[in-house]
Amino acid sequence: VEHVARSALAYSARSLPDGRALLIASLGLGRRQLLAAKRGEEPRPLIQTKEDAGEPMAMLGHNEIAFLLGKLGAQTIAVASLSDGRILRRLEGAKQQGIQSMAASLDGRTIYYATNDVWAMPATDGQPSLVGKGDRIAIDPRNGDLILERTDKQGVSLVRLSRAGDGSWKESPVPYQSDVPLYGSGTFGFGPRAVNKDGRMAVTTQPADFFFQR
Numbered sequence: 001v002e003h004v005a006r007s008a009l010a011y012s013a014r015s016l017p018d019g020r021a022l023l024i025a026s027l028g029l030g031r032r033q034l035l036a037a038k039r040g041e042e043p044r045p046l047i048q049t050k051e052d053a054g055e056p057m058a059m060l061g062h063n064e065i066a067f068l069l070g071k072l073g074a075q076t077i078a079v080a081s082l083s084d085g086r087i088l089r090r091l092e093g094a095k096q097q098g099i100q101s102m103a104a105s106l107d108g109r110t111i112y113y114a115t116n117d118v119w120a121m122p123a124t125d126g127q128p129s130l131v132g133k134g135d136r137i138a139i140d141p142r143n144g145d146l147i148l149e150r151t152d153k154q155g156v157s158l159v160r161l162s163r164a165g166d167g168s169w170k171e172s173p174v175p176y177q178s179d180v181p182l183y184g185s186g187t188f189g190f191g192p193r194a195v196n197k198d199g200r201m202a203v204t205t206q207p208a209d210f211f212f213q214r
Contacts, residue, residue: 014193016082017062022046024054034067048085053078056101058192060123061108064088068099075099077111079123091125103137103192106144112137118148118161131169132161138194138201147174147201149182149190156182158203180205 016022016036023035023043032054035043047053049069057067060079069078069090077094080087094113101114104123111123114137121128134148146161146169158174176182183206194202 016065017059018082046082046085047080047087049087056099056113056191058102058104058111059108060104060111064108064123066091066102066104066111066123068102073097077102077113089125091121093121093126093128094119096128101134101136101191103139103146106139106141112139112146114148118146132159132171134159136190137192138190139192140195140199141197142199147195149203158182158201174201176203178205180207 014022020036020038021043023037025033025035025043031052034046034053034057036046037043046065047067051069052071052075053067053069055068057065060066063082064079065082066077066079068075069087070076075095075097077091077099078087079089079091091111094111096113096115096119098115099113100116103112104110105112109123110120112118112120112131113128114134116133116135118131118134118137119128120131131146132148134150136149138147138149139145140147140160144163148159148161150157150159158176160172160174161169162172164170183204190203196202
């Protein structure tokens with residue numbers, strides 16, 4: 001484990017395409033801020049805004065990032081430049097409550113987000129369209145399929161959504177064979193990069209005799 005930067009406020013971290021660490025910091029009273037840090041340097045604000053900015057988020061190619069902007073109850077998806085932190089656009093079509101997961105198509109042209117329903121919309125803004133049911137979204141980097149984590153009365157399961165030739169979505173179950181059940185992962189679990197290039201997936205589980213999830 002390599003030490004990148006210190007921040008007493010940061011509660012989540014991931015890597016950016018340019019090598020910087022992306023940190024999600026809590027400012028108190030429910031406020032959040034996105035920070036970026038080069039190796040060995042202190043974190044600095046990533047986005048040029050005084051508004052709340054945080055998860056969920058998704059990379060649009062190598063130069064843009066989509067994230068939730070605004071206070072709880074008045075949030076929307078915004079897109080910013082990674083090079084200078086400018087907010088490029090606010091997606092008016094994504095003003096829905098309860099957005100809990102976000103991912104982007106491999107070409108960066110489509111944003112998917114989950115509110116228990118999964119929606120797709122152009123990354124340039126527009127009217128969202130219903131794709132399926134799910135709580136968390138990952139993208140299969142091999143083919144662009146959506147992998148959805150879904151929680152219902154039967155428990156937690158994974159499903160694959162593949163685009164058919166007519167543009168519709170075809171759903172199929174993702175096999176999971178283990179004595180340890182899947183666990184609804186919440187904000188810090190199953191996400192856009194949960195599927196590796198070889199098809200392996202990082203999932204959250206919770207053994208019956210273990211209090212904390214793995």
